[in-house]
Amino acid sequence: MGSEFAGRAPGRSQAGPHPLGGSADVAVGRGADRIAVIGAGLMGHGIAQVFALAGHAVRVHDVAADALASLRERVARNLRELGQDAAAAARVQPCADLAEAVRDADVVFEAGPENLAWKQELFARLEALAPAHATLASNTSVIPITDIMATVSSGARALGTHWWNPPYLVPLVEVIKTPRTDAAVAQAMFELLARVGKTPAMVEKDVPGFIGNRLQHALWREAIALVAAGVCDARTVDTVVKASFGRRLPVLGPLENADLVGTDLTLAIHRTVLPAIDATPGPSPYLEQLVAQGRLGMKSGEGFRTWTADEQAALRARVQAHLKAMNAADAAA
Ligand SMILES: NC(=O)c1ccc[n+]([C@@H]2O[C@H](COP(=O)([O-])OP(=O)(O)OC[C@H]3O[C@@H](n4cnc5c(N)ncnc54)[C@H](O)[C@@H]3O)[C@@H](O)[C@H]2O)c1
Numbered sequence: 073m074g075s076e077f078a079g080r081a082p083g084r085s086q087a088g089p090h091p092l093g094g095s096a097d098v099a100v101g102r103g104a105d106r107i108a109v110i111g112a113g114l115m116g117h118g119i120a121q122v123f124a125l126a127g128h129a130v131r132v133h134d135v136a137a138d139a140l141a142s143l144r145e146r147v148a149r150n151l152r153e154l155g156q157d158a159a160a161a162a163r164v165q166p167c168a169d170l171a172e173a174v175r176d177a178d179v180v181f182e183a184g185p186e187n188l189a190w191k192q193e194l195f196a197r198l199e200a201l202a203p204a205h206a207t208l209a210s211n212t213s214v215i216p217i218t219d220i221m222a223t224v225s226s227g228a229r230a231l232g233t234h235w236w237n238p239p240y241l242v243p244l245v246e247v248i249k250t251p252r253t254d255a256a257v258a259q260a261m262f263e264l265l266a267r268v269g270k271t272p273a274m275v276e277k278d279v280p281g282f283i284g285n286r287l288q289h290a291l292w293r294e295a296i297a298l299v300a301a302g303v304c305d306a307r308t309v310d311t312v313v314k315a316s317f318g319r320r321l322p323v324l325g326p327l328e329n330a331d332l333v334g335t336d337l338t339l340a341i342h343r344t345v346l347p348a349i350d351a352t353p354g355p356s357p358y359l360e361q362l363v364a365q366g367r368l369g370m371k372s373g374e375g376f377r378t379w380t381a382d383e384q385a386a387l388r389a390r391v392q393a394h395l396k397a398m399n400a401a402d403a404a405a
Pocket of ligand 1: 110111112113114115116133134135136139182183184185186187211212213214234235236237
């Protein structure tokens, strides 16, 4: 075992009864501090960064040698850009061997390809390779966790943790229970995430898209429908969102807003507008057509709109600066 990995997170008790009672052997309840991450890509390196910055030793496994070779530098660069302790990157240990990465782990986060069969096979292997007490978590974007964990016999310790990109800047992590997940395991994961500075949200039922992506894609469906129907162009949809309710969203969620204006007014609005809102059960034909035409968005230079390289870079920089400013405002509040 490497010395970095042997280290304990500061201020953690090593053993003791589970804080919620019940599953006393649940690792996260004992102060899980040995983290393993499978996949060193966009999400995996960011998840590793969050735990390393919070003092945890993190082992990261990937099959791509270049992803492992660049891992620490990517984490250190992010930390430097955020004005945080870049030395924390030393707590991130790249591991070419899966068994070594998870051998002593208390919690394993999977952040590999978005492919059900691949994830099922991985978790079947993790069940055998990780300690019996280790919590097993998938970072899938939309695949039901129940399906992913179908190959795992110890389903009580398996759940979903849906992080958002970039994991070190977007606060939310959805914690998704399957019907087999031990409630104490999910609660302990929730508390672990809160301790490392995230904003966890418990998803009690394992539904496709969980909470955040269901809400997000309900909005995208209507946005596409408005463009397809010729109500406005794509740029106008985005202007309307950003210059109206988008302004309020960071402090006023939809149901807070409904209570603010009154449930009676909300009901009256829904009676008129809901029958007109797109309810197509599948992807929009307009979207299918864009993809068929090779209009894939920024990566092809055109999607709903055309994008020069400069415009893409400027938008990415604005998003990054906005997320940093929001976190700074949160910290100051
Ligand atoms: N990108 C996002 O915004 C986002 C947000 C939330 C959730 N997710 C989900 O997180 C997961 C990872 O997404 P990402 O964007 O980081 O993808 P990514 O392509 O950047 O990273 C995936 C990594 O997995 C590695 N990999 C491939 N096969 C492997 C194997 N057999 N063993 C170990 N590693 C292997 C790849 O080399 C790559 O480094 C996906 O399930 C994705 O749906 C992504």
